[in-house]
Amino acid sequence: MPQSSYKSTPPRDPENRHTGAAPARGSAGLDDLLEIVVSKRLKKTWRVEVNFKTGERVLTIPEALADPPQEVKDSLIRWAMMPMTRRARRNAEFVNNKRKMEETIRAYMESCGVARERKSRVNPKIFDHQTKGFVYDLREIFDTLNRGYFNGEIKSYIRWGQADSRTSYQTTRVDNDGNPFHLITVSGVYDSPQVPQYAIYGLVYHEMLHIAIPPRTVNSRRVIHGRDFKAAEKKFPFYDQWIEWERENMWRLLKNAKRRVKRAKKAAKR
Numbered sequence: 001m002p003q004s005s006y007k008s009t010p011p012r013d014p015e016n017r018h019t020g021a022a023p024a025r026g027s028a029g030l031d032d033l034l035e036i037v038v039s040k041r042l043k044k045t046w047r048v049e050v051n052f053k054t055g056e057r058v059l060t061i062p063e064a065l066a067d068p069p070q071e072v073k074d075s076l077i078r079w080a081m082m083p084m085t086r087r088a089r090r091n092a093e094f095v096n097n098k099r100k101m102e103e104t105i106r107a108y109m110e111s112c113g114v115a116r117e118r119k120s121r122v123n124p125k126i127f128d129h130q131t132k133g134f135v136y137d138l139r140e141i142f143d144t145l146n147r148g149y150f151n152g153e154i155k156s157y158i159r160w161g162q163a164d165s166r167t168s169y170q171t172t173r174v175d176n177d178g179n180p181f182h183l184i185t186v187s188g189v190y191d192s193p194q195v196p197q198y199a200i201y202g203l204v205y206h207e208m209l210h211i212a213i214p215p216r217t218v219n220s221r222r223v224i225h226g227r228d229f230k231a232a233e234k235k236f237p238f239y240d241q242w243i244e245w246e247r248e249n250m251w252r253l254l255k256n257a258k259r260r261v262k263r264a265k266k267a268a269k270r
């Protein structure tokens with residue numbers, strides 16, 4: 001079985017000390033503890049096995065996860081290194097965290113065309129009530145971009161993701177009559193007055209491009225951000241500015257969003 005290329009990527013996330021992920025024992029140690037194997041047989045899911053004597057873990061992943069973006073890699077590695085005690089499993093934060101990582105991984109797999117095991121039907125109209133944020137109305141942004149760059153031809157629903165989620169993604173869902181429809185989910189962190197207009201437009205434009213230029217398979221590899229995709233990105237004049245803005249500001253916005261959500265949860269408990 002081929003070794004995955006990202007075996008040596010250590011998770012960098014000092015923020016997540018309390019989230020249930022096992023402490024990183026220095027980047028050198030992780031390689032010894034975690035081995036990643038790409039399986040041809042595994043299609044829709046991934047798994048981890050632990051040797052309880054040595055503490056070594058083997059993460060087996062499908063080919064669709066062999067070379068994902070950094071965020072997905074980090075989620076996979078953190079997921080694989082989570083403690084496996086019964087006590088951890090009963091901890092709500094642990095369960096919540098695990099679910100979030102799995103959601104990030106699944107969303108990526110879906111964006112590569114790997115269907116979920118069970119696809120539940122949903123009335124897409126419910127998403128129409130999830131477009132208005134505190135600052136930005138996603139429907140307005142979507143329609144403006146659709147008119148300006150896609151001749152109004154992109155048909156998709158769009159909604160805000162969780163307030164402290166940094167993941168944006170595009171998926172295909174199925175309505176009650178069995179018809180597929182597109183759904184774009186935008187990172188809730190972007191619904192902030194600190195996010196400049198060009199940034200949220202750049203992000204929505206990127207997700208719309210995924211519908212306009214769907215992934216294709218070249219030599220049994222999924223090409224998601226291919227050359228045509230990259231060329232189309234350049235048509236949005238603030239694209240590079242958005243990327244740079246995200247690189248410089250995202251971590252801070254995310255940190256604040258996480259803190260806010262935590263505070264709100266505490267307040268709700270009282």
Ligand SMILES: [Zn+2]
Pocket residue numbers: 206210225
């Ligand atoms: Zn993308």
